[in-house]
Amino acid sequence: MPILINVDVMLAKRKMRSNELADRIGITTANLSILKTGKARAVRFSTLEAICKVLDCQPGDIIEYIPEEKK
Amino acid sequence: MKKLNFLKMLLDVFYFFSLLGVVGLSIFASMIIFFDESFPIKIKGNEIIAADWAGKLLIGFVWMSFSCFVYAIFLLRKVVSHFVKREIFNDRVILFLNRIGILLIISVALQDISLFFYGMFHRSEVEFEFTSGGFDSFLLGIGLGLFFMVLSEVFKIAKAFKEDSELAV
Numbered sequence: 001m002p003i004l005i006n007v008d009v010m011l012a013k014r015k016m017r018s019n020e021l022a023d024r025i026g027i028t029t030a031n032l033s034i035l036k037t038g039k040a041r042a043v044r045f046s047t048l049e050a051i052c053k054v055l056d057c058q059p060g061d062i063i064e065y066i067p068e069e070k071k
Numbered sequence: 072m073k074k075l076n077f078l079k080m081l082l083d084v085f086y087f088f089s090l091l092g093v094v095g096l097s098i099f100a101s102m103i104i105f106f107d108e109s110f111p112i113k114i115k116g117n118e119i120i121a122a123d124w125a126g127k128l129l130i131g132f133v134w135m136s137f138s139c140f141v142y143a144i145f146l147l148r149k150v151v152s153h154f155v156k157r158e159i160f161n162d163r164v165i166l167f168l169n170r171i172g173i174l175l176i177i178s179v180a181l182q183d184i185s186l187f188f189y190g191m192f193h194r195s196e197v198e199f200e201f202t203s204g205g206f207d208s209f210l211l212g213i214g215l216g217l218f219f220m221v222l223s224e225v226f227k228i229a230k231a232f233k234e235d236s237e238l239a240v
Contacts, residue, residue, distance in 0.1 A: 029240060035240045042239035 004064040008037050010055045024049035075154055082148045089141045099136040103127060105235035117186055125189055136178045143174040160230035165223050172219030179212030 011021060012034050021035040027047060035047075046057055055062070078213045103112075112119040112126075114133055120126045146167045153164050 024183060031240050034240050040238050041235045041239045044239065 002066055002068055003042070004066055005035055005038055006062055006064055007032075007039075007051065007055075010057055010061055014055050017053070021051070021054060024054045077152065079148070079155060082144065082151055086141070086144050086148055089144055092136055093141050096134055096137055100130050103130050110187065114209075115182070115186060117190065119189070120172045125192060129185050129189045136181035136185075139174045139178040139181065143171045143178065146171050146174070155177060159228055160233050162230075165226045165230065168219050168223035168226060172216045172221075172223065174216075174217035176213055179216065183209045184188050 004015075005052075007021075011018065018032055018036070019029050022029045025032075025047065035043065043063075051062060052059060112130070114129070119129060150164055150167050150171070153159070153161055158164065
C-alpha cells in the first residue's frame, strides 16, 4: 500500500509503549496494531489528532506516502 | 428476534414435508419411468400420458425440478440458521443465496419449459399462458431466483463495507 504508517518510529523517539499510547488515545491495542501493521483501511481525524497530541508530532511524522514506482 | 425464529420453524416444517414429497415423488416417478404403468396424471392443469417416452421424460424433469426446489429450501434453512447466530455478512451466506437463486431458476425453467415442449410435440399445440399474481407463475419464479442472486451480490458489497468499517481506526 502506498501509505506508510510510522507510529513505531515516533513511539521509539518518545520512549513510549504501544499499549500506553492505545490507552491514552482511547483505542484498543488491537486497533493500534491494525494501524501499525498497515492493515487499516481508514484513519479517523479524531484518532490522528489524539496520536499527534500524545506523541507531540505532526501528521506527516506518522503518515508517509511512497509512490508505487519507487518501491 | 421472534420473526426470525418463527421463520426458522416454518422453514423446518416446510422442508420436512417437502422431503417426504421428494421421497414419494421418487418412488412414483420410478414406477412410471421404469414400468409401463399408465394412470391419469395432471401437472399444472395439463393432462399427461405417462405410458409414452414424452410423458416419462416430463415426469423425470418434474422430479428434477422439485428436487432442486427442495434443495433451495434446505439452503434457505442454512441461511436463516446463520442469521440466528448473528452471522449475517458471511461468505457461506453469500454463496448460499446465490445458489438458492440459481436453483429456483433451474426448478422453474425445468418444469415450465418441459411442459411447453410436451404440449408442442405431444399434443401438436403451442400454448402460452401468462399467469399473474400466482406463486407458480413462470415470470415470478424467474424473478424470485434473480432476486436471490442480486441479494447475494448486495450482501457481498455489504461485507466489504463492514470490513472497511472494522478496519477504520
